[in-house]
Amino acid sequence: MEDTKMANGNGWIRAACVCAALSLAGCNCFEDLFGIDDDDPVFVANSPAPSASPAATPPPAPSLLVIAAPRFNGNTGRVYIFRGGPGLVGTLAAGTADAIIDGEAAGDYFGDGLALADVAGDRAVDLLVTAPSHEEAGALNRGRAYVFAGATGLSGILGAAAASSARIDGENNTDNLGRADGVVGGRLAVGAADVTGDGTADLLAAAVEHEEAGATSRGRVYVLTGGAGLSGTLGAAAASSLRVDGENDFDRLSTLAQ
Numbered sequence: 001m002e003d004t005k006m007a008n009g010n011g012w013i014r015a016a017c018v019c020a021a022l023s024l025a026g027c028n029c030f031e032d033l034f035g036i037d038d039d040d041p042v043f044v045a046n047s048p049a050p051s052a053s054p055a056a057t058p059p060p061a062p063s064l065l066v067i068a069a070p071r072f073n074g075n076t077g078r079v080y081i082f083r084g085g086p087g088l089v090g091t092l093a094a095g096t097a098d099a100i101i102d103g104e105a106a107g108d109y110f111g112d113g114l115a116l117a118d119v120a121g122d123r124a125v126d127l128l129v130t131a132p133s134h135e136e137a138g139a140l141n142r143g144r145a146y147v148f149a150g151a152t153g154l155s156g157i158l159g160a161a162a163a164s165s166a167r168i169d170g171e172n173n174t175d176n177l178g179r180a181d182g183v184v185g186g187r188l189a190v191g192a193a194d195v196t197g198d199g200t201a202d203l204l205a206a207a208v209e210h211e212e213a214g215a216t217s218r219g220r221v222y223v224l225t226g227g228a229g230l231s232g233t234l235g236a237a238a239a240s241s242l243r244v245d246g247e248n249d250f251d252r253l254s255t256l257a258q
């Protein structure tokens with residue numbers, strides 16, 4: 001196989017490389033592959049010249065600053081998202097955030113649990129928020145964990161239900177899925193770690209007041225496999241790949257290793 005002069009003058013290419021693109025006008029790949037006639041002229045339209053050095057890697061996007069006010073507006077709860085960067089300095093009112101997410105209903109305590117991690121597996125950081133006293137109609141304080149996919153792209157004032165890509169509901173009344181009780185450095189109600197070992201972070205959520213029949217408030221930790229399947233409205237029991245229960249009544253299992 002011979003080197004072939006490109007008609008646009010960009011230089012020399014190997015005929016074998018041209019045949020990788022079967023749709024190129026003038027490329028007689030049958031001939032080139034089987035060695036019948038390697039001397040045919042080959043035209044490669046707009047082939048880029050080889051770059052002398054690889055393109056510079058763009059700097060990573062600044063981190064997000066996420067702040068929660070679980071008692072905002074009658075304990076509805078509100079989460080503020082500021083995009084980080086050199087301009088984020090001084091004294092700011094929380095309401096000037098780049099994005100604001102409001103809980104669904106009074107008494108939900110939206111924002112009690114917070115974490116940032118890519119649980120959708122698309123390399124864009126997702127925001128995890130819990131509302132431990134949220135319930136759907138006919139239930140009581142089951143708690144709900146939300147995934148907001150691609151959190152860096154959020155802007156304006158948003159509602160938690162509509163803006164979230166996934167919602168995970170507690171199993172039973174008064175489970176309080178995602179309750180952190182505002183304990184700084186203590187109870188971790190929601191988080192992410194690749195527990196399944198497939199390369200994508202999984203969602204971790206704790207329901208401190210959950211118990212199985214005959215017990216009281218032992219607590220249960222759930223692992224929900226990360227990835228594209230983590231979307232829509234899900235039940236914590238059915239959607240989780242792993243559940244870990246507390247040993248004793250009132251253990252209120254909640255701390256998650258990451």
Ligand SMILES: [Ca+2]
Nearest residue numbers: 118120122124
């Ligand atoms: Ca993501």
Ligand SMILES: [Ca+2]
Nearest residue numbers: 133134135141
């Ligand atoms: Ca409630």
Ligand SMILES: [Ca+2]
Nearest residue numbers: 194196198200
């Ligand atoms: Ca995983």
Ligand SMILES: [Ca+2]
Nearest residue numbers: 209210211217
């Ligand atoms: Ca309970």
